[in-house]
Amino acid sequence: MRLPDGRRPLAALVALVLLGAGVLAWALWPSPPPVRGQDVAIPVMDGPAGDQRVTLDAAFFPPASGGAAPAVLLAHGFGGSKEDMRSSAARLAERGYAVLTWSARGFGRSTGQIALNSPDYEVKDVRQLVDWLAKRPEVRLDATGDPRVGVAGGSYGGAIALMTAAYDGRIDAIVPQITWHDLADALFPDATGQGPLNGVFKKMWAGIFFGSGGGAFASGRGLPEIAAADPGAGGGARVPTAEQVRCGRFLPEICDMYQEVAETGRATQAAIDLLRRSSPISVPGKIKIPTLLIQGQRDSLFPLSHADANARAIAATGAPVEVAWLSGGHDGGDGEPDWVFDRTAGWFDRWLKGDGEPGGAAEAGAFTVSRDGGRDPGTRQRVLVHTVADRYPGLSGTDPATVTISGPDQPVANPPGGSPPSISSVPGFGGLLGGLGGSVSAALDMPGQAAVFESAPLTAPLQVTGGPTVRIRVYGEGEATLFAKLYDSSGGAPAVLPSGLVAPLRVTATEAGTPVTVTLPAIDRRFDAEHRLRVVVSTTDLAYATPAAPAVYRIGLDSPDLTLPRDTALAAPRTGPAWWVWALPLAAVTVAAALLLAGRAGTQARARDGRRTDLAEVPLVISGLGKRYRNGEKAVDGLSFRVDKGQVLGLLGPNGAGKTTTMRMLMGLILPDEGEIRIFGDRVVPGAPVLSRLGSFVEGPGFLPHLTGRANLEFYWRATGRPAQDAHLEEALEIAGLGAALDRAVRTYSQGMRQRLAIAQAMLGLPDLLVLDEPANGLDPPQIAEMRKVLRAYAEHGRTVIVSSHLLAEVEQTCSHVVVMHRGRLVSAGPVGDLLGAARAANGSGPRLEDVFLDLIGESR
Amino acid sequence: MSPLTQKSQDLGQAPGYAPGRTLPLRVEILRQFKRRRTLVMFGLLLALPWLLVVAFQLGPQRGDQGSLRLSDLATQGGLNFAAFALSVSASFLLVVAVALFCGDTVASEASWSSLRYLLAAPVPRSRLLRQKLIVALGYSAAAVTVLPLMALLAGTLAFGWHDIRVPGTGELIPAADVLPKFAVVIGYALVSQLVVASLAFLLSVGTDSPLGAVGGAVGLVIVSSILQAVEALGSLREFLPTFWNAAWLDALAPQPDYSGMIKGVAVSVTYSVILIALAFRRFRRKDVVS
Known part of the structure; x- marks a missing residue:
């Protein structure tokens, strides 16, 4: 009965785990074999x-x-x-x-x-x-x-x-x-819109592009060997020919074009025509x-x-x-x-x-x-x-915003040989450097090579979608290769270059300053409030071909307006709060209410059974009581007896007779399967108010081990919610006789001390009906004698005591009445004297309860 | 005696007894407070922030400005430190604390056998559960609250009172703006632990082994956290009891996003209400044999 009960939560947990595993298996179950090509x-x-x-x-x-x-x-x-x-x-x-x-x-x-x-x-x-x-x-x-x-x-x-x-x-x-x-x-971009002939060579990407097509660039993407795949080109030779290493699998005219433009870093019209054909x-x-x-x-x-x-x-x-x-x-x-x-x-x-x-x-x-x-x-x-x-607005957006940027004219130097270069992105390795979502930037500007123009901190967040434009002036002489970029600069963290994009431009600088409108790379980025927009114009970039000759230019703003395209129509799909955010808790409350109400119907029907006023003065009436174990075996079977006021009743029976089960039902701890128990005419159900007139000590003491004996009794009484003066605490403590030990934690007590304290707890409030289960256990003989006196005196005041025991002598000396149980059934009930008298009549020898008891339960001597 | 008895015949109860006055909250709080495990758990929760402070002070100073992980930002100030302390403890330490207070409460009474005397006093069963649940939740709430508050104090004393620096983006949010959000965070941490609390409570009602109840609830959290890492489960994961436990981090972002927290509250409340209803239903009809 006890084990299955304790195992139930475990079973629930196991069920839960199994459910989880099932869901997992369902989700991970291999789908049917894919279509074969x-x-x-x-x-x-x-x-x-x-x-x-x-x-x-x-x-x-x-x-x-x-x-x-x-x-x-x-x-x-x-x-x-x-x-x-x-x-x-x-x-x-x-x-x-x-x-x-x-x-x-x-x-x-x-x-x-x-x-x-x-x-x-x-x-x-x-x-x-x-x-x-x-x-x-x-x-x-x-x-x-x-x-x-x-x-x-x-x-x-x-x-x-x-x-x-x-x-x-x-x-x-x-x-x-x-x-x-x-x-x-793509290979010769120019942010001023003058076309590829004026463009800046995107040397790193071009190198990767033509390198990987050439086959010499081992991209690791499973390129088969040239010789095996292209017999026409190599004739099966393992050692590649000079033509192969030069051009790989490119068509010769494309190879020649690339070699020319990559060497000069400038596009030719022929190259542009060839690339545009494709x-x-x-x-x-x-x-x-x-x-x-x-x-x-x-x-x-x-x-x-x-x-x-x-x-x-x-x-x-x-x-x-x-x-x-x-x-x-x-x-x-x-x-x-x-x-x-x-x-x-x-x-x-x-x-x-x-x-x-x-x-x-x-x-x-x-x-x-x-x-x-x-x-x-x-x-x-x-x-x-x-x-x-709903609509694609293009790179200039639907609703451009203008932000004012400022900064003095600043000199920038092109370093000899174009080195060290600034870094915006590293083509082919972007996945390694850039964080997901572009929040981390590897951008780096070399000091002395970059002019910086910055806005005031934004007062409100600004979502830019498209290619911003800015007007700058380039002072100096000769042809300048420049790179413009728009940073998101926050107070503490390093400024972020959205997506690592730059706008390259080639412009002929003049002493009066050449005005150019630069279209910055198209981005989609939210610039947060308090952040600054920072336009940087630098002379070098790792990814592009830059002139080797040293030069110095001055960069200034032609207009303080930075135009930022927006698309206010862009919105995340309306998901709203998921329906289940409201539905689930409501459903749960409904289910919970159903669970509680369904359970309540049973108990209330029981509790509503009327009070038997004719039994109001009878401490205990048990009628037809039955209780089965989980396995169906009967622990108590058809038990009926009655206890009247002033009696000290002994409940007698061997182990397993059902005494303790009966007492548990008496306390409302377990529910009877059949029959009923009435205390002072009220039916006993869990938590029945009449239980407050019952004092009990059943199957050992139950105390909070970390509290003292006194605190345990005090807290117990306060838990009953009854007035403190009704407790008669001192009288109860006297019965316990624990002395100074009362103020020690209960965990330090001996078995006997706990037993006495538990009996004292049962007597708190001087209940009209006192139920004690094996009260003499763990007591020494003088204490047992004292206990007898206490119990008899207790009953003399019109109260009633029920004592269960397996000690026959104990019952004989303490009790006025006795109930004998065996295997869950009532064997005999009546005054102790009657029982002894009947026994004497039967065999004529000394009236010993032990003999009577063994007779009754049918064991041979 | 008899006049009193006469007067109380109405309900058949002893004089002065009223079901609604049994097991007052104050009594239950005191009964639980003097327990060693209560004191040890609170001692641990109060000491942990100081331990962390010492660990950060003793550890090699890393002047790595670029790192924007929550753990690296912990020394930025009291608020950052408190957020860090909450994030490292919410996934396990607080779970254990909550499971302990809620899982132990009925099961330990059963194991001490004191439960049957309370029920025979009689404390009505539903009232016993209600009072115990309120007190256990109160202790759990205290545990969840006391740790970030102590971390705020310890962090402020150790690292100063500064604006909070958001992990990931490194943005600064003024301390005054964040303080109310911090209350939201603690409140959310409480609600998200409700599932653990109610499961532990249900198990506590069903067993007389306190460790079984606490362990069972912690076990569920572990299983759930493992399952939520399985992306193949897709949106099913949203209904795992622990899935939204870290959603409070969204409240500290520059643009707080409460949708995850709202979902988390919904899931948490759903599970808790059902589990607690089950606990009450079960206990009402249960044979108390321990």
């Missing part, structure tokens, strides 16, 4: 004359849904191969698309050379992939030879999506990610299909302005365009692959499948910006929120 080699013909044979290494993923489904072409990034796209392809195929991914010419196991998405080469290849798709039975056709097809890809793969869309009218929707609008501008800028008005442009905020290679230019060009044709700014980009940070996948798939669902109605849950809005969303409360990791506006 079929590797295929697709021969294509390309080149300016269409006479060059190239074999593209591709993988086709039939739609999991079966039938003829829309197709998606997935293109990989620079330096990668079709292997990078496998998991995305499988996921799209599961979503019901026929997916074809391939290694572009010059990459992976495809043959041919890299032509930078040239219309003569890569674009022709992809058009033939579309032809190939049109012949597949798994692909839905719009017309003969015209499959329903979308193209998606990142960086190099994003550009081929754009270029193919321009050259092939069969493409129905594209999702180009982190890619370029004008490759010449850029959407060369095909204005040709891309007329729904386009989702996803660009990275941490991207110094293809900054947000490229997506902006693409968006404007495509929107001009009337085609639907949406723009999303990711948190990460080529410089690292969070690339949000899951979100990008969902958006991409959602775009194709809408424009290829035709479901997912515009403005529905699948659509995020025309302009999405990933922002810092604080920390996940569980893991404390930074999380992103996607703020959304």
Whole structure:
């Protein structure tokens, strides 16, 4: 009875753990095996004359849904191969698309050379992939030879999506990610808007770009060996040829172009023409299909302005365009692959499948910006929120703010050899330096090389979305290469360069000062109140080619106005407080009320049983009492007896007779299964007020071990809530006879001392009915004799005493009446004298209760 | 005796007895206060901030300005130090303290056998639970409050009274602005410990082993914290009882975000109300055999 009760909470805990484990298993259970791609080699013909044979290494993923489904072409990034796209392809195929991914010419196991998405080469290849798709039975056709097809890809793969869309009218929707609008501008940017011919060479990114395509740059992305993949170039030789180490897998004309511009650091018109052939800028008005442009905020290679230019060009044709700014980009940070996948798939669902109605849950809005969303409360990791506006406003925003900056004209020096340079970002290693969300910046300006202009502390937070502009003057002579940047400067911490972006410019300095309007890099950043905006113009930057000749210029402000674009329409999707914030506690209160009320009905029904006024003067009436153990065995069975005033009743029985169980029911500690107990006519239920007329000592003492004997009794009496003068504490303490020990902690007491203290506690308030369970245990003979006197005297005042004992002599000498129990049942009840008299009549020998008792319970002597 | 008895026949109770006057809060507070574990726990909570101060003073001084972790900012001033002390203790020490006060309260009476004498006094069962719950929650609240307050005092004496520097961004927020938020933080820490308190209380009602009740509640917190690190569970984690326990950090940000704390309060209240209702239901019908 006791063990199962104690184990119940344990069982509940185990159940809880099992539930948790079940949820965990459910969440982590492996999903069905992904769709398997079929590797295929697709021969294509390309080149300016269409006479060059190239074999593209591709993988086709039939739609999991079966039938003829829309197709998606997935293109990989620079330096990668079709292997990078496998998991995305499988996921799209599961979503019901026929997916074809391939290694572009010059990459992976495809043959041919890299032509930078040239219309003569890569674009022709992809058009033939579309032809190939049109012949597949798994692909839905719009017309003969015209499959329903979308193209998606990142960086190099994003550009081929754009270029193919321009050259092939069969493409129905594209999702180009982190890619370029004008490759010449990306490599030779100029923030004054004078074009790439005047641009500053982005030498580190260019080096990585051409290096990784060359194969000499071991990017670790699984580039196969040149010789094995391109038999035409190396003939299986292990040692690369001079041409191979010079140009890798690049087309020679591209290789030559790069070598020339990288050496001089200046773009040539020929180079610009070549790069623009591979850029959407060369095909204005040709891309007329729904386009989702996803660009990275941490991207110094293809900054947000490229997506902006693409968006404007495509929107001009009337085609639907949406723009999303990711948190990460080529410089690292969070690339949000899951979100990008969902958006991409959602775009194709809408424009290829035709479901997912515009403005529905699948659509995020025309302009999405990933922002810092604080920390996940569980893991404390930074999380992103996607703020959304209905319209893409471009880089000049909807509602520009103007902040006044100030600072004197300052001299800046270009160090000889351009070293040491200032640092904004370190291309290719951005992920290592930059913290997630761009809150940590590795930016560094060299003293003497930078002019600083700062605003007053902001009075209110300012959310900038777009490319700020500032007007400066450059004094001096000759051509100056400068880098303008906008810092977020707070009082204590180092100033932050948002996303590590700079705006390079080349300007001819004059003694009178050349005024230039500088468009700073497009950003999305919240400048907090009390922060200052700091515009810095420096002469060097690690990522760019700068002149080697030493020079000194003076930089001043042409206008104190710093124009900051904003987009006030951008807002986090209205989540509001989750519905369950209110619903859960309310439901819990309802459940709790139900739990409590359902439980109460039972007890109240019992308590309402009327009082038996005819029994009001009878201390105890037990009738038909029964109690089962948990195992069904009866501890007390059909017990009935009555105790009248002034009696000292002995409750006699061997161990296990049910004496203690009866006494527990008498105290309201356990509920009877059948029958009832009435004390002074009132039915005993847990907490029945009539129990206040009962003093009890059952199954050993119960004290707070850290309190003294006196404090225990005092606290006990105060717990009853009855007046202190009713306690008769001194009389009770006298009975306990503990003397000085009363003021010691109970934990120091012997068993006998506790026993006496417990009897004293039972007598507190001189209860009308006193119930003592084995009171003589642990007492020495004089104390036992004293106890007898006390109990008899107690009953003489009209009170009643019930004593249980296994000591027969004890009962014989103390009690006036006796109840004998055996195995839960009443065996005999009556005055002790009657019982002894009956026994004498039976066998004629000495009247010993022991003999009578053994007779009664049927044990042989 | 008889006139008194006569007068009290109405309810059948002894003279002067009224169920609503049994086990007054004052008595229960005193009964619990003199216990060694109560005193030791409060001693530990009061000493911990000083221990931390000594640890920071003795440890090698790191002039690392760039580091913006809460632990590195602890020496910035009293407020920073108090936030740090709360963050290091909320996940375990305070959980143990709360589980101790709430898990021990009924189970220890059962193990001392004093429970049956209280019930036979009689203290009505629901009233006994109510009074014990109020006192246990009171001690828990005192434990959760006393630690940050002592840390504020110790930190201010050791590192001075300065504005709070926010971890992560390093921004400064004036001390006067933060002080009311600090009250919110402590209040939230209290509410978020309610789940532990009510679970410990439920276990306490069901067992006569105080350690079992305390350990069970602490065990649940451990299991829940492990589960919440499993990102695969997705938004299910939001309903784990410990998921929002650190959400109070959001209140100290320059732009305080209370949405996490509101969710945390909702989850905490939900669990607690049900667990406490279960405790009352269970105890009302339970056979007290210890």
